Amino acid sequence: MRYKVTFAVGLALGYVLGTRAGRERYEQLKKSAREIAQNPAVRNAAETAGQSGRAFAGKAFAAVGDTVGGAVPASLAERVRVLRGRAGAGSEDEWGTSNT
Template sequence: MRAKWVFLAGLGVGYVLGSRAGRERYEQIVAAARRVKDNPTLQEAAGVVQAQAGRLATTGKDALGDRIADTKLGQTRIAERLFGTAPYEPEPADQGHHHRRNGVSHS
């Protein structure tokens, strides 16, 4: 996806430069852009980078999910959807127990 945006941006720049330099120069710029885009070495390198980025994203997502699994955030529905952590289970309602906050009993 990023490669597509870079290519489209390049085409836009080529259009502006080409329109200022005349139609012939514009055609030269477009042809050069197509040669670069269609270069098998460039396409292969882009495929390798994309595969590595996918692996890194998966590894990072898994590592982050493991790190937050035992935290309060890890027990939320958001974390469950993003990282596949344990399902969200709300804490049971208070059964008449007094809550203590800062050492003070609140009823």
């Protein structure tokens, strides 16, 4: 119950502060976020993290597949195959990022 009350107070406080900041501050924050997201260093870090995640997912899938003896659903197996195929390719992913 304590956490629910804390969450509600935080939500109310955020709403009040957000409405006082207004549209101008929102646009300013949005512009800053867009600039950060378009920074080549940030994009490269995101792509590297994505590749590491795909590699880890492949290893985890193999370990789980060995453990459960092939009882992994076909849809999951296909998704992992697709992700493995992307890990080696330098092409863009569905978010338009690439390791350039």
